[in-house]
Amino acid sequence: MHIRPATTTAELLAAAHLxxxxxRPAWAARFLAADxxxxxxxxxxxxxxxxxxxxxxLHPDKGTEMCLYELSVAExxxxxxxxxxxxxxxxxxxxxxxxxxxPHRRPGRxxxxxxxxxxxxxxxxxxxxxxxxxxxxxxxxPPAPG
Numbered sequence: 001m002h003i004r005p006a007t008t009t010a011e012l013l014a015a016a017h018l019x020x021x022x023x024r025p026a027w028a029a030r031f032l033a034a035d036x037x038x039x040x041x042x043x044x045x046x047x048x049x050x051x052x053x054x055x056x057x058l059h060p061d062k063g064t065e066m067c068l069y070e071l072s073v074a075e076x077x078x079x080x081x082x083x084x085x086x087x088x089x090x091x092x093x094x095x096x097x098x099x100x101x102x103p104h105r106r107p108g109r110x111x112x113x114x115x116x117x118x119x120x121x122x123x124x125x126x127x128x129x130x131x132x133x134x135x136x137x138x139x140x141x142p143p144a145p146g
Contacts, residue, residue, distance in 0.1 A: 001049070001082060003089050006039040007032065015041055015048040018072040038066070040089055042073075042082050049077040052086040066090065 006012050012028040031037050036056030042049045050073035054066045068090055073082045 001080075001085065002043045003040050003085060004043070006041050006051075011041060011048075012039065015051055018048060018051055018074060036064075038090065040086055042077075042086055044077055044082075049074050050082045050086055052083075052090045054090050 006015075009025055009028045009032065012031065013023055013025060016023050031039070037053070038055075039051055039053045041051045050071070052071045053069045055069055056064055056066050058064050068087060071083055071087060073086075
């Protein structure tokens with residue numbers, strides 16, 4: 001499997017079988033021209049097997065973040081880890097600032113002097129909540145006595 005960002009209209013149109021509807025060339029070109037838009041396509045033997053798309057957005061209290069918008073894996077390629085690889089790569093690109101038009105910072109690192117504009121970070125739930133040593137969110141437990 002090879003994953004790479006879509007950079008041409010032809011690449012977006014070649015993945016038509018993965019979309020909900022037939023793509024429009026003009027919309028594909030606008031997608032590529034828009035700052036903060038990202039589409040990663042996974043290829044198996046040169047064939048588009050899946051994609052993930054995301055949009056960088058500026059949030060008033062979190063700065064620039066990437067929202068994963070859509071994930072699709074062709075039925076013939078499911079249960080092979082392609083979706084997991086695509087979402088992981090999308091979050092990594094966001095966290096390391098390789099989304100066009102989006103400033104960046106590493107996840108979990110927030111500078112107090114950046115005015116909240118420190119850059120992209122993954123948003124897969126949990127935000128800045130404390131995590132265990134493996135980076136997982138704590139499981140909800142019974143309420144503390146009080």
